[in-house]
Amino acid sequence: MMANISDIAAMGGMPLFALVSLGLTRNVSEEYVMELYRGMCAAAFDARAQVVGGDISRSETLVVSIAMYGEVEEGKTIYRNGAQAGEYLYVTGTLGGSLAGLELLQRGIVDPQYSALYNKHKRPTARHAIVSDIIAQFSPTSMIDISDGLISDLRHLCEESHVGVCIFGDDIPFCDGLYEYAKRCGKEPLEYALKSGEEYELLFTSKKWLADTIHLYINDVSIKLIGEIRKTGMLVRVNGVETKLEGFGYDHFAQE
Numbered sequence: 001m002m003a004n005i006s007d008i009a010a011m012g013g014m015p016l017f018a019l020v021s022l023g024l025t026r027n028v029s030e031e032y033v034m035e036l037y038r039g040m041c042a043a044a045f046d047a048r049a050q051v052v053g054g055d056i057s058r059s060e061t062l063v064v065s066i067a068m069y070g071e072v073e074e075g076k077t078i079y080r081n082g083a084q085a086g087e088y089l090y091v092t093g094t095l096g097g098s099l100a101g102l103e104l105l106q107r108g109i110v111d112p113q114y115s116a117l118y119n120k121h122k123r124p125t126a127r128h129a130i131v132s133d134i135i136a137q138f139s140p141t142s143m144i145d146i147s148d149g150l151i152s153d154l155r156h157l158c159e160e161s162h163v164g165v166c167i168f169g170d171d172i173p174f175c176d177g178l179y180e181y182a183k184r185c186g187k188e189p190l191e192y193a194l195k196s197g198e199e200y201e202l203l204f205t206s207k208k209w210l211a212d213t214i215h216l217y218i219n220d221v222s223i224k225l226i227g228e229i230r231k232t233g234m235l236v237r238v239n240g241v242e243t244k245l246e247g248f249g250y251d252h253f254a255q256e
Contacts, residue, residue, distance in 0.1 A: 001043035003147060004068035006126035006200040010145040011079070012135055013072035014128060015049040020066050023059025036064070047128045082141040083161035083205040089227035090138065090210070092127050092202045095150060096182075096189055097175030099196035104181070116176035124200045130218045134204065137218075143204035149195045151245060153203060155234065161205075164233040166242060167194075173215075173224050190238070194245075205229055 001018065008015045020040060024033065041051050049068070101121030104114055126145070134140060144157045150167075158165055172193045182189040209225075210216060216223040234245040 001040045001066060001068075002124050002126045002200055003198075004066050005043065005047045005049065005128055006145040006147065008068060008070035008072075009126050009128040009131050010143050010202060011072060012076050012131055012140075012143070013070040014131070015044070015047045015068050015070040017050045017052045018044055018066055018068040020051055020054035020064070022054070022056045022065075023061070023063030024056060025059060025062055028062065040066070047126065076135065078135070078140050078143045078204070080142050080144050080157045080160040081162075083157060083163050083229050084141065085163055085229055085231045087141060087205045087207050087229045088209055088225055089154075089165060089167070089229060090204055090206060090223055091146075091150075091173070091226050092130065092134075092221055092223055093199075094173045094175040094178075094222070095146070095194075095199055095201065096178045096192035096196045097121065098124065098198045099149075099192050100175070100178055100181050103185075114177045114181055117178065117181060120175055121198065124198060126200045127202045127221060130221050131202070133218045134202065134223070137216075138204065138206040138208050138223075140204040140206050143202060146199040146201045146203055147197055149197045150199075150203070151194050152197075157203065157205070158229075158234065161229075164230040164235075165227055165245075166230055166233075166235040166237055167227040167245065168225070169236045169238040171224065172226050173222060194236075 004018065005015045022033070044051050097117045097120030101117040101119070104117055105121065142157055142161055144153050146153050154165060169190050172190065174189050174193055178189045178192055182192060235242045236245045
């Protein structure tokens with residue numbers, strides 16, 4: 001549900017209602033279905049949207065399909081193809097937490113210091129509540145939500161806009177606990193921040209410059225400058241050194 005809400009927010013819109021279609025196996029209990037709806041309705045309510053109907057049928061495998069309807073003010077739709085060289089790249093919130101949280105859950109590690117990482121993966125929050133403020137303060141030229149990972153989704157934005165980018169690796173805001181967890185795994189937190197999917201943070205470009213030393217907060221959600229749009233190339237700058245941005249985030253159709 002949050003993924004659908006986030007998709008609408010990423011175009012500058014507000015969600016209104018959702019239709020849920022379920023394909024249920026023979027061994028699915030009524031309790032499970034009720035819990036599923038409680039979660040979906042809670043997510044929709046968070047965005048002031050409603051689940052208004054749908055369909056339920058028998059299926060060989062569990063299927064959950066959500067269609068969401070939203071609206072955006074006329075002339076204010078934000079697409080992925082409006083970025084231009086010389087503009088700045090911003091991100092909401094923090095990154096890296098969802099992938100780290102998934103790893104912790106898969107490894108069965110329970111540690112209070114990683115609570116933010118668990119929560120980022122288990123109960124993500126779309127940034128629908130601050131979209132209107134972002135539009136008012138930054139007049140975004142393009143925007144996308146981070147669902148497959150910063151690298152993958154930024155690549156989509158750059159391809160649609162026919163531009164390049166340089167990410168400021170030293171300025172990317174990490175989720176609480178990510179640095180400690182990455183150190184524990186012998187990895188760099190930046191690796192998680194670049195590749196973590198299901199973050200549902202907003203990534204947008206703007207002509208407005210906000211000093212890279214400043215965190216702007218809108219409704220307690222940070223907005224941070226993390227890069228600049230260039231004519232070509234995909235680079236990341238760490239400790240003053242620029243290198244080619246390698247790798248991708250999650251690919252739904254990649255072979256195992």
